[in-house]
Amino acid sequence: MLAYIIRRILWSIPVLLLLTLTVFLMMRSLPGGPFDFVGDKSLPKSVVENLERRHHLDWPLAWQFSSYVLGDGITGGICTGLSFLPGCELVQAGARIGVSEGLIFGDLGMALKLRGRTVNELVAESLPISFQLGMVSMAIALIIGVPLGIMSALRQNSWVDYSSSFIAVLGLSIPNMVLGPLLIWIFPLTLGLFAIAGWGARPPFFLGFIPNIFDWEFWKHAILPAITLGTAFSATIARLTRASLLQIIREDYIRTARAKGLREQIVVVRHALKNSLIPVITVLGPLIVAVVTGTFVVEQIFGIPGMGKHFVTSIGNRDYTVITSVTLIYSVLLVTGNLMVDIVYGWLDPRIRYS
Amino acid sequence: MAATGTTSKAIAIPQRKERTPLGDAIEQLLKNRLAVASGLFIVLLILMASFANFFNAYAIQGFETTPHDPYAIQVLRDNNARPGSTSSSTKLEGFVYWLGADNLGRDLWTRTLYGARVSMAVAIVAATVSLIIGLVYGLVAGYFGGRIDDAMMRVVDFMYGLPILIVVILMQVFFKAWDRQEDTGVIFGFLLDMNQAMGGVLFVFIAMGALNWLGMARIARGQTLSIKQKEFVEAARSIGVSTPRIIFRQILPNVLGPCIVFETLQIPGYILTEAFLSFIGLGVDAPTPSWGIMINEAYQGLRSHPHALIPPAIALTVTVLAFNFLGDGLRDAFDPRLRE
Numbered sequence: 001m002l003a004y005i006i007r008r009i010l011w012s013i014p015v016l017l018l019l020t021l022t023v024f025l026m027m028r029s030l031p032g033g034p035f036d037f038v039g040d041k042s043l044p045k046s047v048v049e050n051l052e053r054r055h056h057l058d059w060p061l062a063w064q065f066s067s068y069v070l071g072d073g074i075t076g077g078i079c080t081g082l083s084f085l086p087g088c089e090l091v092q093a094g095a096r097i098g099v100s101e102g103l104i105f106g107d108l109g110m111a112l113k114l115r116g117r118t119v120n121e122l123v124a125e126s127l128p129i130s131f132q133l134g135m136v137s138m139a140i141a142l143i144i145g146v147p148l149g150i151m152s153a154l155r156q157n158s159w160v161d162y163s164s165s166f167i168a169v170l171g172l173s174i175p176n177m178v179l180g181p182l183l184i185w186i187f188p189l190t191l192g193l194f195a196i197a198g199w200g201a202r203p204p205f206f207l208g209f210i211p212n213i214f215d216w217e218f219w220k221h222a223i224l225p226a227i228t229l230g231t232a233f234s235a236t237i238a239r240l241t242r243a244s245l246l247q248i249i250r251e252d253y254i255r256t257a258r259a260k261g262l263r264e265q266i267v268v269v270r271h272a273l274k275n276s277l278i279p280v281i282t283v284l285g286p287l288i289v290a291v292v293t294g295t296f297v298v299e300q301i302f303g304i305p306g307m308g309k310h311f312v313t314s315i316g317n318r319d320y321t322v323i324t325s326v327t328l329i330y331s332v333l334l335v336t337g338n339l340m341v342d343i344v345y346g347w348l349d350p351r352i353r354y355s
Numbered sequence: 356m357a358a359t360g361t362t363s364k365a366i367a368i369p370q371r372k373e374r375t376p377l378g379d380a381i382e383q384l385l386k387n388r389l390a391v392a393s394g395l396f397i398v399l400l401i402l403m404a405s406f407a408n409f410f411n412a413y414a415i416q417g418f419e420t421t422p423h424d425p426y427a428i429q430v431l432r433d434n435n436a437r438p439g440s441t442s443s444s445t446k447l448e449g450f451v452y453w454l455g456a457d458n459l460g461r462d463l464w465t466r467t468l469y470g471a472r473v474s475m476a477v478a479i480v481a482a483t484v485s486l487i488i489g490l491v492y493g494l495v496a497g498y499f500g501g502r503i504d505d506a507m508m509r510v511v512d513f514m515y516g517l518p519i520l521i522v523v524i525l526m527q528v529f530f531k532a533w534d535r536q537e538d539t540g541v542i543f544g545f546l547l548d549m550n551q552a553m554g555g556v557l558f559v560f561i562a563m564g565a566l567n568w569l570g571m572a573r574i575a576r577g578q579t580l581s582i583k584q585k586e587f588v589e590a591a592r593s594i595g596v597s598t599p600r601i602i603f604r605q606i607l608p609n610v611l612g613p614c615i616v617f618e619t620l621q622i623p624g625y626i627l628t629e630a631f632l633s634f635i636g637l638g639v640d641a642p643t644p645s646w647g648i649m650i651n652e653a654y655q656g657l658r659s660h661p662h663a664l665i666p667p668a669i670a671l672t673v674t675v676l677a678f679n680f681l682g683d684g685l686r687d688a689f690d691p692r693l694r695e
Contacts, residue, residue, distance in 0.1 A: 019517055026525055030532040169683070173676035175627050177634050177647065178668040181654045185661050292518075297631060301654065311521075312635055315528050327525070330518045 005343065012335045016328065017069075020103075023327045024065055027320050033057070034112035034318045055112055056094055060087035067095075068109055068324070071102020108325040113317040119325045122310055127329070128209040129199050130306035133229065133298065134291040136222050140230035141237055141287070146280070148234070149241025150273065156246060164238065171235035176294060180228040180301035187224060195221045197303035225302040229294050233287050240283055245276040278348050285341035292333050383688035390684020393677035400674065401479075404471035411465040416450055426469050426644055427461035434460045435660040454666045457649070458656055466644040467666040473556055473633075473645045474626050474674060477563070481625040484564035486618045489571025494602050494610065496572070497579025508576065511569050523562045523628065527637040530558040554643030559629055567621070574617050578610040612689050620682040623675040630671055646671045 076095030633647030
């Protein structure tokens, strides 16, 4: 098992590195740069040149990438040792004014557009917010989805089943960008409930990301975006719970449990439900991914200062370091989420063996 | 399910009424009223979208749109007109805004209808492209097996590790930025011209088609692996049928069913992705109407003019709903094993 986990982690490193390289090259091959405009005004050429030199944008691309991944120290060191390499004179001239310790040391570099800020700072501010939104959505999805699935499975082919199946498909079909504005229109605009935009939780967070959940201010801002994001997932979870519970309830050991005279409640909860939730866990992996990427729209609609917002604005700003770093973080989350689900799955269902 | 198609050529079975798996599946599908209604709705929507030139409000009410903006007549004075109100412009004397007008005074019925064009085109093209790429990829990997299979599936696994939506967004950013460039090569210039003529839809197709075949490839490979063990494939090989012929005439018809069902279930995702891209301004180019753009515009003015949100929001939701019902119906009818 440990060997499997280590192999998976090692395998994901080249994937992430290649993705980083691709994004890095794609962004830099775009016309236009981060220093073209400040507001509506364009900057004088000499200022742009100075800024580009400050951020090493005058270096050849390979060296820029090396600076991003390995850091200025190592890149400068390589150039001192192997000074015949092309572009080394520029690197040697600029390596002193460092912009990054290097990705391998956990430094994501400096933001280009938001001057004087590091990407690490931006991520430290916005990631907990996206994370909180994702967690509340996930909780809502489970709280609605699992009971809905159980109810329709226990009353299979009754009106309860049909109507909850219908609700599930409806929840699956209503897009975030429809549900979000709809909820805003109903609750804050018409009924005056909850907040229209923004985020209520303020740092410092417990353990870096857990907000004070007894604070109404947090829920006032979190509840609508979380419902928007969680509805589709609750539908997926409901369908899966239903299907899996229906399969389990026909198993022999359920009949045995009934035959030995256990109460129906105990049969359902202890014997059937426990096992039927295992397949539900497998979709949590893809769901985590969907939650993470789904926050884009929801953050946009509800004006939440999370990572998705940084991603969308930095694209327009050509803020190379922010785009590359945020993409990388999303991918790391995705890889970690999938790995964690596989581990939990193997732990819950001993029949599954990884080799 | 299509196994009969492969035997009927070799042995001439006299035509008589018999129950084929395909016939059973169709019968099963027709019993599902929700799926049939959804299918009819989608056909109707595709027809209305294709002939939007005749079904838009201007054409029906006898007005002509200008070549400058083929999708609508802008009457700035009628901005945010209420549903059912009459145009105040002399140019559009007596024109009724059935569903109201948007913030630039464009008829919402017309724009929603043209928006259906984009959504349907994306649904059809993205599904077809991903079906073809994924099917061929999966068939080849599954049929040859061994090292070829390993290598090909490694590539798929590798790409599966990417956050697909983010990659699609980045590709769109890339295309959009190139679009504004003056000096482009011959091939890219041709693509850019095509894209402009299509109102920015082409690049959405390319971005979405590039990655969405991965799931398809996995399904097709899995099916191929099981089909190629069957006796009729063995028989075909033993009488010396060529490999491409075995793949496309013996295996493909048997693999196709589950693959089409899988692809239908993917279509809502394609429609939503396009709407999402347009929503954040990375989809089709203005003034081409897309439901995503319309929702974004309506959302900006939600406080004062909530009615502008209703047509695109309902259109998008109902269309996705219909594809979901149809996909579920197809799955239940053609391949009950796929049912989760």
